[in-house]
Amino acid sequence: MATTFEVNKTISEINERIKKGKAVVVNAEEMVEIVRSKGKVEAAKEIDVVTTGTFSPMCSSGMFFNIGQVPPLIKTSEVWLNNVPCYAGLAAVDSYIGVTEPSDDDPLNKVHPGRFAYGGGHVIEDLIAGKTVRLKAKAYGTDCYPRREIEKDVSLKDLKDVSILNPRNCYQNYNAAVNMTSRTVYTYMGPLKPNQRNVNFATAGQLSPLFNDPYLKTIGMGTRIFLAGAKGYVIGAGTQHVKTPQRNERGIPLTPSGTLMLKSSNVTEMDSRYFRGLSFPGYGCTASIGVGIPIPILNEDMAWYTGVSDEDIQMPVKDYGYDYPNGVGNILAHVTMKELKSGSISLNGKDIPTVPLTSHSISLEIADKLKDWIQKGEFLLTEPVEEIESD
Template structure:
């Protein structure tokens, strides 16, 4: 027999309460406090939705766009936006701009190899800010697409379609990066000083979406989300999704685990939740605001969303020796609460910790999503296909 719950709700019932302005919505930080003080059953009775949020660099992101046609028509084979190469091997005027693609003539890279001032993420941010970017396209010419060259300045409104299409966002747990060698290591987690000079960590802890639904019981294909300041959707598991990792007693993975593939209309988004990032010695990334509503269907979901920073154990990995090896050594696990405190003990040394994720912006994402739900402008959706958790 399946498990019987004291409290049971459906997404349809919760949506009716949202429409009527009667739904009780908490952000993930508030839910943690409630579950601690009143327990999961009372919390499940009181709360309908928990709003989660994160704002962190998410390299596996990009823009799928269509520039539209003007006679004479063109089938683009090479495309650049503000000097950043795009992939044009799609239909006639469809292209994809990767967030981490650097500009071809970035002067900073000539002085500091591997460092770029501008790339795909910055182009996306510029478009969302309403700025003009320079489009350049080349083609080989055909009978039906005779044009061979196109150059003009465009804005986001000039694009026929602009879809933020991200293959891997919202990692469920991630490494805390350190470096034990004699030299500074330049990584996607930021510069790592020698001899354990710093420990850089990501994720938003108890606010983070996939820590609040560790087994993907409410998140799947079609889940409506907050993405970049607009509305987006989950398309399914992201690339590098690990469905059956080692977990602690609360179901929290002990290593990098679940990921999400997501999409949203770039024309709805806001620049404060989509920011181009330049990482010294590594390249370009994009910081993205991602928020997911977790419906409290039963006391189990109340328990999961009651996760605290002390329940999240993050692996500390030596990027000086063990990365990019596939199976690098985990030096130890530290709780997110420890890392958030500003220092962590590694081999008896008090190491300063550096967050790569913004806790302030992550909370802002969760609170904005909470507000949308309370106002009735954001309804929940039923997953149309589950994401594998094991």
């Protein structure tokens, strides 16, 4: 049976309101209070768009680039940017650099294997910031591509084609990490002290895009988004996407679940404030990336979903001292995002300090910047051309 809504809008209608400067746009934190005070039906009547934001480590990210050709031509087989290896098994001068790839000559690599200070995420940040990096390439040489090597300084404007393409971003929920062993462990969730002396977590909570549309009703292939300070697009489900997770009564997944694959529109418009190379001691390098997704309020269901609060979001706590060496493990507990943001949680009768890996202030800044773009008519919403599977 089809659901009957008291409020029904279309994205086209909302876009017309945006063009006329009449759209009512709020960020996801503002929507929490609106839904609480007015209810979902009145909120759906009043609000047209809710903007979300997150600025968090997103390891499955990187950049395609083409270095262009100068005679004699070259078919690159090995490529480096600032001594960070890139994947060159593509066309003649196409390559991909991943944010977790470490520099070949990083001194920490030689002294402390696994403790990289500079990697692919830093290279991309430098390029977005307008800096030059050192390009080096080697080739085996063929009749049609005789050149065997090239080395020069390049900036973003020197590269023929550049596109950020991130295979897995915006995890819909994720583990809060603790260490139950007697030694410090170094993980992609940051260093974890022994005997459960800290809990690290990574999400923007009630600002996070996929918590505000838990069933991906408005997000799909072709959805226009904020990506690192410029416009970008969702191009489908990300890797490791889970479409049928266990959920709570609000539809919020209780374990790591939905993910998105993202692509840039124009890298030259990006802002390095929203793309930062990172290095986690004892683990390696990655990058924090800013993503904002507008949620159109088409009906009262969407108003209800975007009214989600930190109290509604339950995150699983897992022991990374045991789980990640072994690849298995049980959930120790579920704690709310509100508890994690309070500064400590109680686990096994012990109060444990919590450490966020996601910047709440920059996540909110992203949601507000996207809100401003929409209010000024600089950003229109798009209809997904294909759904992303979710239960």
